[in-house]
Amino acid sequence: MSLGRATLNQVLYFVGLKYSSPTVASALNNTLPAVTFLLAALLKMEPVAGRAGRAKVAGTALCVAGSMLMTFYRGPLVRTLASPVHWPYVQGTMAAEAAAHAGGHAVVLGAVLVIGSNVAWAIWFIIQKNLSKSFACPYTSTALMALIASVQCAAIAGAAERRFSAWELGLDIRLVGALYAGIVASGMVCTVMSWCIQERGPVFVSMFSPLMLIVVAVVGWGILGEKIHVGR
Known part of the structure; x- marks a missing residue:
C-alpha cells in the first residue's frame, strides 16, 4: 500500500512535474477518476x-479526452491581468526550466510520468477500500503507510541523488516544500482520503480530483506567473 500511494505516486508525480508544469500535471490528474473506475469495474467493485x-x-471517456486535450493542445493565449506577486526566485526558476526543456520531449515524458503516478494512486484507492473492510482504522493505516514509505523514498532518493548538497535544507523554499509535502500532502490528505474511501468508496473520492485543476490554475497564475491558454 505504501509503495503505491506514498512512494510511486509521489516520486513519479514530482519527477513528471519537473518536466512539465503545475497546470499540465494537475490537468492530467483528471485521468485519476477514469483509471480508478476502470480498475474498480474490472474488479467488479463498480x-x-x-x-x-x-x-x-x-x-470516463470524456475525462480522458479532456485531459489529453488540455495537455497537448495550447491554443491562443487568454489575456488575463498581470499577477501582483513578483517572486524573483520563482521567476528565475521558471525561466531556467523553460530554457532547459525547450524544443525537447520533456512535456511528453512529464505526461507519461504523471499518468503513471495516477495509476499507482488508483491502485491505492482499490487496496484501501479492501483494507478498510478488515482494518477499519484509517488513521493508523495512514501512519504505518507513511512510516514505510519514508524508508522506501529514502532508498530511492539515495540511489538517485548522491550529492550531499542536494540534501541540505535551509530556511528557504526547500524546507517549506518538504514540510508542506510531508504534513499536508502526505499526512492530512492521505488521512482524510482513507476515511472517505472507507465511507463512500474509491470512485467517489477520485471524482473530486479535477477540482485541483481550478485551484492550481489560479495559484499558478498568481505565484508562478503561468500563462493560461484556450486549450487549458
Missing part, C-alpha cells in the same frame, strides 16, 4: 450495466 453504468463509461 457496475457498468444499466443507465448509471453507461453514464460512468461515457464520463
Whole structure:
C-alpha cells in the first residue's frame, strides 16, 4: 500500500512535474477518476450495466479526452491581468526550466510520468477500500503507510541523488516544500482520503480530483506567473 500511494505516486508525480508544469500535471490528474473506475469495474467493485453504468463509461471517456486535450493542445493565449506577486526566485526558476526543456520531449515524458503516478494512486484507492473492510482504522493505516514509505523514498532518493548538497535544507523554499509535502500532502490528505474511501468508496473520492485543476490554475497564475491558454 505504501509503495503505491506514498512512494510511486509521489516520486513519479514530482519527477513528471519537473518536466512539465503545475497546470499540465494537475490537468492530467483528471485521468485519476477514469483509471480508478476502470480498475474498480474490472474488479467488479463498480457496475457498468444499466443507465448509471453507461453514464460512468461515457464520463470516463470524456475525462480522458479532456485531459489529453488540455495537455497537448495550447491554443491562443487568454489575456488575463498581470499577477501582483513578483517572486524573483520563482521567476528565475521558471525561466531556467523553460530554457532547459525547450524544443525537447520533456512535456511528453512529464505526461507519461504523471499518468503513471495516477495509476499507482488508483491502485491505492482499490487496496484501501479492501483494507478498510478488515482494518477499519484509517488513521493508523495512514501512519504505518507513511512510516514505510519514508524508508522506501529514502532508498530511492539515495540511489538517485548522491550529492550531499542536494540534501541540505535551509530556511528557504526547500524546507517549506518538504514540510508542506510531508504534513499536508502526505499526512492530512492521505488521512482524510482513507476515511472517505472507507465511507463512500474509491470512485467517489477520485471524482473530486479535477477540482485541483481550478485551484492550481489560479495559484499558478498568481505565484508562478503561468500563462493560461484556450486549450487549458
